Every structure is written in structure tokens, then in C-alpha cells.
Amino acid sequence: MGEGAVIKQQVVGKPKAVQLDFMPFKFCPGCHESLVWRALGEVIDELDIQGKAIACLDIGCSGVLMVGLAVDGLHCLHGRSTAVAAGVKRVLPQAICFNIGGDGSLCAIGAGHMVNVMMRSDPITTIFLNNSGYGMTGGQVAPTSLIGLRTTTTPEGRDVQSTGFPLHLSEIAATMLGTAYVSRVSVHTPANYQKARKAIKTAFQKQMDGVGYSLVEILCACPPNWGLSPLAANSFVEEKLIGEFPLGEFKNVDKIEYTVDPEINRVGRVKRG
């Protein structure tokens, strides 16, 4: 090959499970949800579950993945994607069912369903996108908003007296007996992206192995609603969001253990026959 020749070699391609037919691109510049999209596509390819995966999408910016992922799916009423995924799994136990939702879908209007799937250990996977506010509807305060964060409904900053403290869903999930895997990750650096991909894969694997419910919380930047440039929003994730919501694997078990106490089992109004 002569001097100065350019070698063109594709080193990375689009995951099979990602489809781009719905372009133009729907995410804002600097939005991290598009990285989650890619990570999901890569994991679905790696586990070879494209024909078995069923995505239950909630209301919010992530709902666009309904057409961005080349898997079967349902677009659910607001807050109900968790319950729908649990229901689909009961009807189709061989399917790999996962739901994707944001701060409102999983921590506010849909919080009750989250508690119930964890309590029942429904073997589904939840991908929770935490961007500290309501993205699609214009940046209102969310249960996960940082204290002091200026939102369209807390223009002076989130005030604990009127709107409470940030909700830590992963920490709550880790205390629930029915959860098999709980992890909080981010995608704001290449290294963190790889960890997020690994966490999603582990969560799906827990479901495939029939262990129980799995949750991956992913910290995401929302530059327009934070009033920051994409670059500044990336730094905000590193410097502030992770400060409130530390990254890590909160729970990872291969079996959910429990016992039935015979003495308790003798108590109750219904007598043994």
C-alpha cells in the first residue's frame, strides 16, 4: 500500500435491535437517553433476545424508543408500564419483558406499581431514567429533583418544606426482599457507558435465569430543562447528580431466599383441616 493511503475500516456499527427508520432524531442535543437506547440495542444483540424481548414504554421522552427499538412492544398509559410488563410476563413467561420509564412514570404516578412488582418479585426488568425532573412536559419538579434545582414549578429552586427530599428509588428497591438485582449507573463517560451496558445485561440475565425482579437506574442529562449546554450538563451529572445519587450495585443475588415459619402458618382464622 502506497504512502499516504487511507485505510477505511468500520470499527463499530449500529446494533441490530436499534432501528433508525423513525428519523429525524427525536432527542435534544446532549440528551443521554439516546445512549441508553444504544446500550439496550447492544445488550439485546449480545443476548440474542431480539425475537423474545417485549418493551413496555411509558409516557415521557423515552417513549420514542417504542419505534427506536426493533423489538415487540407496548406503549402504556402514564405510570403503568411496570404493571403492564408484569402482566405480559405472566401471560408470556418465556418473553424477556422490560419497561422503560422516567422520574414521573416510576417515582410519582407509577410509584405504587413499582412497590408491587418488587413485593411480588415479578421476573421483569425496569430501566429507570433519572434526569432529576420531568423532561418531556417542560422541566417540572419531580420526586428525584435535586434540592435547590430551579424547575418550571419551583422557579426559586426545589424547597424541601413544600416538595420534600429527593427520592432514592434504587436504595428503596435494594431493601425489598423480592428484588434480585439493583444497580445505579450513568452514561456520561465512555467508561460509565460500558458499566451501564453491563448492568443492563446482568439485569436481563437475572430475568432469563428466573431469579426475580431487576432494576437499573440510569442517571441522564437533560440539558434544555437544566438550562445548560450539553457539555455543562455532562459535568453536572458528574459533579451534582452523582453526589445525590451515588453509583453502584446495590443488590445482586442468584436466589431469593425465604422461609415459611410453621408457627406462623398455624395462626389465622382458617383452621387446619
Ligand code: SF4
Ligand atoms: S427534554 Fe430532556 S429527556 Fe427529553 S429529549 Fe430533551 S434532553 Fe432528553
